[in-house]
Amino acid sequence: MREHSELGVCVLLLVLGVLVLTDALTMSVDITQRGPVGPRTVPVAVGIGLLAVAVLLAVDVLRGGRGEAEGGEDVDLGEPADWRTVALLTGVFLAFAVLIGPIGFPVSGALLFWGSAYALGSRHFDRDPLIAAGLSLVTYFVFDNLLGVPLPGGPLMGVL
Numbered sequence: 316m317r318e319h320s321e322l323g324v325c326v327l328l329l330v331l332g333v334l335v336l337t338d339a340l341t342m343s344v345d346i347t348q349r350g351p352v353g354p355r356t357v358p359v360a361v362g363i364g365l366l367a368v369a370v371l372l373a374v375d376v377l378r379g380g381r382g383e384a385e386g387g388e389d390v391d392l393g394e395p396a397d398w399r400t401v402a403l404l405t406g407v408f409l410a411f412a413v414l415i416g417p418i419g420f421p422v423s424g425a426l427l428f429w430g431s432a433y434a435l436g437s438r439h440f441d442r443d444p445l446i447a448a449g450l451s452l453v454t455y456f457v458f459d460n461l462l463g464v465p466l467p468g469g470p471l472m473g474v475l
Contacts, residue, residue, distance in 0.1 A: 321382060325373040332365030403434035419469020424451035 339358035407430035414423040428447035437443055458464040 319376055321376045322373060325369045325376065328365050328369035328372065332362050332369060335365060336362035400434055400436075404431060407431055407434060415467060417469065419471055420466040421448075421451050421455045421471050422469060424454060427451075 335358055339355050339362060342355055342358070344353055344355060407427060410430070411423050411427040414426065425444070425448045428450050429444050432443050432447065455466055455468075459466050459468075
């Protein structure tokens with residue numbers, strides 16, 4: 316079975332596909348839905364895609380296909396993990412989750428983007444906060460105004 320260990324991925328994809336399809340087909344849909352595309356369309360398409368990929372991958376593995384080892388990354392597996400970066404990123408994400416309600420998305424998003432850049436090694440203290448603020452404002456406007464997904468504005472709600 317070691318030669319066909321990729322079949323485990325096929326089983327995982329098959330289980331996910333069945334789960335997604337079951338969930339989509341048992342979803343309650345409003346009878347007044349208009350048009351051919353409803354809330355079931357995308358989950359059903361994703362579920363069918365997962366099942367198709369699972370079957371095609373299983374056929375390839377059983378015919379002798381094997382995944383290639385990563386050749387593009389230069390990773391030394393003997394080095395320890397960088398737990399400082401993991402801890403900083405975890406703290407930034409938790410702070411974002413706590414602060415998005417009280418201070419809104421534009422400010423907490425800017426802190427998220429700047430904190431993530433800092434945690435990943437950027438030390439441009441003059442440039443990074445400006446880019447983070449701009450990225451946060453653009454994200455807020457795209458989601459809130461163009462896509463119609465309301466994000467909390469916080470104290471800047473009247474200004475923006």
